[in-house]
Amino acid sequence: MSEPTIPSLLYGEIEEELRATLRELLRDRCGWHDVLARIDTDEAYDEGLWKAVAAELGLAGLLIPEEFGGAGAGPREVAVALEELGRAVAPVPFLASAVLATSALLACPAGAARDTALRALAEGTRTATLAVTATTWPEAGFPLSVTGAWEDGELSLTGAVTGVLAVDRAELLVLPVIVAGEPHLALVAGDAANLARGAVTSLDATRPVGQVTLDQVRARVLAGPEHAERALGHAVRYGAALLASEQLGVAEQALAEAVGYLKVRHQFGRPIGSFQALRHRAADLWSDLASARAAARYAAACLAEDSPDAAVATALAQAYCSEVAVRTAEECVQMHGGIGFTWEHPAHLYLKRAMASALLLGTADRHRATLGALVDLPPAI
Amino acid sequence: MSEPTIPSLLYGEIEEELRATLRELLRDRCGWHDVLARIDTDEAYDEGLWKAVAAELGLAGLLIPEEFGGAGAGPREVAVALEELGRAVAPVPFLASAVLATSALLACPAGAARDTALRALAEGTRTATLAVTATTWPEAGFPLSVTGAWEDGELSLTGAVTGVLAVDRAELLVLPVIVAGEPHLALVAGDAANLARGAVTSLDATRPVGQVTLDQVRARVLAGPEHAERALGHAVRYGAALLASEQLGVAEQALAEAVGYLKVRHQFGRPIGSFQALRHRAADLWSDLASARAAARYAAACLAEDSPDAAVATALAQAYCSEVAVRTAEECVQMHGGIGFTWEHPAHLYLKRAMASALLLGTADRHRATLGALVDLPPAI
């Protein structure tokens, strides 16, 4: 088992600055009342907020090298951004575009299609998604549901993918396809002819999934058989590792809400936070969060230094943080009592985000199984 | 899935009388100080107590039909006896002799060897054991570690069995053996020539295990290939089903000790039982016990009426009650704080009995796997 020195698990100065800037923006423009109000509309995403986050703050380009107009930052910074976006349950396609699609593109060989796409993403003028079912996990096989054929020198795609993040919003789709029996990654325009797409009603209405159907849709190749599988696995692992930080953010906010309520809500003539059973449960949640923070930071740090332990760190962070987020969000509801179960209180926003996130990019269960293989703890025969 | 009407899960009048009598005896002669003192001696069993329980109260013969001098009672009564013996952590070979060996004998075809043994057990003049490794479970394969050969018309056994309950104490051993490749059950005298046996230092010193080694030991056949496997499975399942009631008893006593202490121990100027976190944990343990009682009663009742649901009931009771017993005994230590961790306090007696019992006759884990097969919830492929 490889066991490198543990990198820094703290937040660096630049990361803290990034956090402060983003938190201020979100406080001003993405209060939970805003998020809640949006759910009852037809507009899943806050386009103004997304523009501010992606283009004005330049966070869409955090992972993108400066040569393509990006910030040339790295996964540690993305992780901090995700913590804050998670905290705010922000309705923006950051994970789909700035993490999943971007890391897939970065893992593809250089080329006109890829480079143009990266520049557009870095500018924040385009939004992309990785057109895979969002519950896929890093070790899942290459998807077979879309096939491509060469027609007159052009790639033509047919098939469908369900459960795709931000698919109705994205101008660009990075799509795993099978061409002549071999895996490829292709780039498709969201408004391409013969492409149909739409969101479905989703458990987490702040981050809906949807499906895309292709019937001989023109596409450009991003990666051929020699790169496609690795690039896809890389992107999904990147997404899984960093999603842990978003889950951390959700959990932090859920606990903060709960603790705030425990201090002000009175029953039996006392603030309910003075009841020992609730005090102890809150303390346990806080302890879990401290561990989750270490796990999420470790995953981001391992990505940042391309550590040989990155696969372990990713599986570990997902196996741990997704459960902490759900547990904390569930306790947030419970500690609020009846009010936490109403639509007009934000607790359900955290709960839905946490639970849906637990299904994304591999459940904790999948990631534990992955760990078993990675650290030589094989199943019983 | 078969789902018969649920039989009575309450205690009948006769069962309550049996309980009262036995509890009084145990209160007089088997206080925890007595049990504790015995551990530091070389005598694992309280022979006087065993005589009183087995012969004077006649509990050794509870399962044995009246025609053999037994009480002709049934598993419901045995379960109540086990609850009380568990409560007292009584150092007597009841489970080995009156449950495991007896139910094995009863499942063997009638015959001189069997019938004589049953009479001796019913009288309480002999103690027996089922010479299997005590961690075996109902669905485990037939043991292969002892083989028999016919020599001059007599069966001669060679081999060894480890981890056997009461093996050093028993006058009679019911032993699964392989003869000519076929399973048999044999009866061996504890003091037979060429038989060596002894107890090992055990986690639960009130119920030690030991090993028996046989080198051409003379034996009598109790069951041949047509009965042996079924008889052994029957005995182990009987034991597992009824062990749940002993575990219930251990848990009840552990909770009673803990609750008693919560009422009298003062810290911070209050009885510690007034601290809500401890109150809630005690309440949860009590709730678990209520469920465990239902599960244990159901298992005993299913045995009593030879229900088609007996296998499910057994696996269910073991899967649940063994964990409740361990959890309650662990909490008993914790709620006592330091004093509960000392040798001079009974908490460790319950903890050791509970934990060792959790390993007996199939762990909760094994029984859950069994359940999966029985109720059509197969494993993932």
Added chain:
Amino acid sequence: MRERGGVSDTDNQPDDGRDDGPGNEPRAASGTAPDGPPAAGGPLDAAELRRRVADLVAAHDPTTMTSVEFLGHRFDAGLAWVHFPVGCGGLGASRALQQVVEDALIAAGAKVVSAYRNPIGLGMGAPTIVAHGDAESRARLLRPLWTGEEVWCQLFSEPGAGSDLAGLATRAMRDGDGDWIVTGQKVWTSLAHKARWAMLLARTDPDLPKHQGLTYFFLDMTSPGVEVRPLRQATGQAEFNEVFLTDVRVPDAHRAGEVGQGWAVSNTTLMNERVAIGGGAAPREANAIGAVARMWRDRPELRTPGLHDRLLRAWVECEVARLGNERIRQQLAVGAPGPEGSAAKIAYARLNQDVTRLWLELTGEEGLGYDEWTMRRSDMGQATLGARAPGYYYLRAKGNSIEGGTSEVLRNVIADRVLDLPREPRTDTKVAWKEMPR
């Protein structure tokens, strides 16, 4: 949700049964003992009741009239609640004979009334009216309650009084002519939007300690000043209501029990809720575990080893809980009710939460979807299994540990009443309500 929550919470106030005398009284009184004269005719045994059912059906053929009409005749014959007094829909018979009537009616081809239309009225309203209403109230209220023509709801819980129901703030003040003027806000009220009548608990004296200043009323929901608004939940549905009371006039004749005795009267209501929680043994794999087990069997591609272990653990817990409930039922049947009901409620909530989460995880991709967020009214209770997306059941289950008494309050009940553990120090039971921090 808290509507029933409030109910049980109150019943379960750790100290209320001890420090505050009134808390225990209705429990002892038990509310519904027959107090009317015995009915004319033979002794009220099973045969007599079967005869009366036969008479009823002969006189009023249920196949020729509406259910409401037949229920009215049944009430008039004293066959609604046989243990209620004569004139109150009963015969002053033994409660145990009710089942004889139900069976005889089914045998006679008469549809048995469903509790669905008026569950709160039938389960809690009627016993309270009989125990604490005056003759006029009984005469006016019981018959249409029974027939379902007048639906009832319960106005107990408030935004500031959930687990601590006795801390409620809705104020009832006497005006010059002896009527009461009520102002306040109630919440978690099932069926308020359909209800004609409500059981109302209000504060009549804020200078007394909190349990002592309460009074109980029957409130006509059509009175001016009553406003009902739907309360939307995390599921998107509106199962409950908020009820705003603004200078609502309640005649003193609609008071139940004495002024200041509201806490005791409310315990009749609550005790009857608790009894109603019982019922027959559910079959194996009822509830959400059945849905998960079926999905596991039907869709092998979703199975994983880790989920298998969780499924088996959940199955064990659910089956053991079922046996536990059956044991409670058997104890009740032989007249030895134990305190296991609270434990069963806690276990149900926890299990339903665990199992619906497992369901969602097993469901995988489809679990990311939902069926409908649009706010819709639901009359009462959660949707039946299979009617909605798994996510609905996951979300709805979160309420199980809050409604009908939070799991925290029920743990206190067990600690106090079963384990007799020392109480927490309390600061709220001796001071004037108005001085209490909130």
Added chain:
Amino acid sequence: MRERGGVSDTDNQPDDGRDDGPGNEPRAASGTAPDGPPAAGGPLDAAELRRRVADLVAAHDPTTMTSVEFLGHRFDAGLAWVHFPVGCGGLGASRALQQVVEDALIAAGAKVVSAYRNPIGLGMGAPTIVAHGDAESRARLLRPLWTGEEVWCQLFSEPGAGSDLAGLATRAMRDGDGDWIVTGQKVWTSLAHKARWAMLLARTDPDLPKHQGLTYFFLDMTSPGVEVRPLRQATGQAEFNEVFLTDVRVPDAHRAGEVGQGWAVSNTTLMNERVAIGGGAAPREANAIGAVARMWRDRPELRTPGLHDRLLRAWVECEVARLGNERIRQQLAVGAPGPEGSAAKIAYARLNQDVTRLWLELTGEEGLGYDEWTMRRSDMGQATLGARAPGYYYLRAKGNSIEGGTSEVLRNVIADRVLDLPREPRTDTKVAWKEMPR
């Protein structure tokens, strides 16, 4: 067990830091700031310290003398604790320079002293002596403590004062000549049977509230009236002792701090225990999880699917806890200590309990055995992994959530100090100790 338990519990008394002034003082004072004159010679930087180590080793070749002798010379050179004052085994240098000395000594071939012989003296005794002992005590006590010639123990916890250390009952009364006469019973005392000196906390004024009537002493364990008895645990071993004090005479010169200031002084001791809990990052699969993982790898016949899931969950928890500890270490290294230490302690206890149980279940038949119940003394701490039967580790782990501060007390610490949740009502901090229910 409670010996360290008492220690941390006290430190962690929810309200002590707020309501009872003394509780926080030593925390602020932080005990061990240099107060001696700066040593002669160059500025006390790393180079200077390396030079002094070189001088020490040149003058006293460690290979030619006993460890005790060399440690004595090291003390005299001010290289024992460089941040202590001159004359106290230190140089008044920065604490951060200690590592320079350790490294230089190792490089010079001098064995570094092991904390094993006198861990309590080194970890907690010395800082307390420096912060609160008078000149005579410092001169008398520190050198043999450092060399290990005189072992120390701690007499804080009592049978009636575990989590509630400040409630202790051991009584110290002044006699005519100003000495103190001490009577009481202490418990959970590691190393008492080897100790020459003890840190003793005793009640000097029962008429004051409990935190205010305590005084701190250095007790000579060879004094008449001191009786040490082994305390056997569930494992069979006797790791700890009971100490009975009967009319033990303690000179007033051995008092540390003022009369009535014992609680504040004890916090110096306790704070230093907490600091000592830190340390370097453990490697992956240290602790019991490593033993279980190795057994899983080496013995495929023991594996089951259900245990696999539990093993993976436990592995995740242990590895995450390890990363959490590393993060705490990193925070300390940049001078930003967080309150995560209490959380780490809770997590360690829970995990060690879960993992050792899993170990026993995986072990199966052999788990029914044990190695030895005969009472044996153990100097301190639990046996190293692999030295004993799995059952030993299972039993021993039960103490982890009790010793060094119960998990319950530590949760209170987090609730109070981190989450700033409202306190529970307390009844014990304002009344005279002798009036407190116990």
